[in-house]
Amino acid sequence: MSQEPDNHEQEPLPPIKPDNVLDSIFSEGGPMPTARFSLRAVALVLDCILMTAVASIIIWKIALPQSHPAAFGELMQWSQEVVTWVEKQEPDTPLPEPSQELARALAVANELQLLLFWIYFAVGEAFFKGSSLGKRICRIRSVSTVNLGPPQFLAGIIRGGLKTVTLFWLFPLAFGATFIALFFNKRRQLGHDLCARTTVVDEKYVNLQPKS
Numbered sequence: 682m683s684q685e686p687d688n689h690e691q692e693p694l695p696p697i698k699p700d701n702v703l704d705s706i707f708s709e710g711g712p713m714p715t716a717r718f719s720l721r722a723v724a725l726v727l728d729c730i731l732m733t734a735v736a737s738i739i740i741w742k743i744a745l746p747q748s749h750p751a752a753f754g755e756l757m758q759w760s761q762e763v764v765t766w767v768e769k770q771e772p773d774t775p776l777p778e779p780s781q782e783l784a785r786a787l788a789v790a791n792e793l794q795l796l797l798f799w800i801y802f803a804v805g806e807a808f809f810k811g812s813s814l815g816k817r818i819c820r821i822r823s824v825s826t827v828n829l830g831p832p833q834f835l836a837g838i839i840r841g842g843l844k845t846v847t848l849f850w851l852f853p854l855a856f857g858a859t860f861i862a863l864f865f866n867k868r869r870q871l872g873h874d875l876c877a878r879t880t881v882v883d884e885k886y887v888n889l890q891p892k893s
Contacts (some may be wrong), residue, residue: 685794703826707868707880713829714855715869716821716883727815728801729848740790748875752786791849807837811879820884826868827878836877843873 707715745752762777779787805813810831811823823840825832832840847855859872868880 704867706829707815707826707882712888713824713882714886716819716881718863718869720883721818721819721881723765724813724819724821727818728813731814732798732801736794739795739797744793745786745790748784748789749782752783752790754784755780755783795845798859799842801841802844803841806832806840806879807834811837811881816881821881822884823874823879823881825879826870832877832879834855836879840873840879841876843876846884847873 705711706713741753756779759777760778766774766777778784802813805811805816808822816822820877823832824830825836827833843859847859862872862875863869866875868874870880874880
């Protein structure tokens with residue numbers, strides 16, 4: 682007597698979606714846990730301190746003396762005028778304005794600073810395995826969410842550029858927009874991470890066995 686097929690067999694589970702796989706990989710118990718935001722913030726502050734010092738030397742000691750030789754002296758003079766204006770506390774007196782030459786020099790300095798920051802972040806992402814000096818100190822690095830390796834060249838350029846724009850253009854608004862993205866994904870990705878398809882992992886725990 683033959684057995685009738687069991688019509689109540691458990692149906693096969695649906696295939697795991699790629700997003701779920703990545704969420705598992707980058708979870709705290711996964712093989713590539715993402716770095717805490719506080720750790721990323723410390724690394725960014727260290728990078729900004731370093732690059733501000735380097736950019737100041739390049740801009741005011743090398744670049745501007747070639748195109749605007751009197752810029753530094755005019756900056757010191759204008760700064761003294763502003764200090765004097767603040768000390769006098771005369772609301773009817775307008776804030777001293779920089780000369781046209783100094784204003785042009787400051788515009789050039791701002792553009793050079795933006796470019797230098799972009800180059801620094803982009804080179805670290807694209808050529809140093811998603812790293813920077815600040816990230817190395819904090820033992821974190823960027824990885825691609827596509828191949829789980831270092832960010833590719835174009836992704837590094839995009840990520841470095843978006844981070845620079847966040848710092849220099851409409852800082853509160855741009856930073857707020859990129860920070861909000863952190864609450865809408867499980868991989869602790871900020872706005873520039875999502876656009877470049879990257880995330881930041883904590884090297885201290887990478888490749889460890891998942892928690893039991």
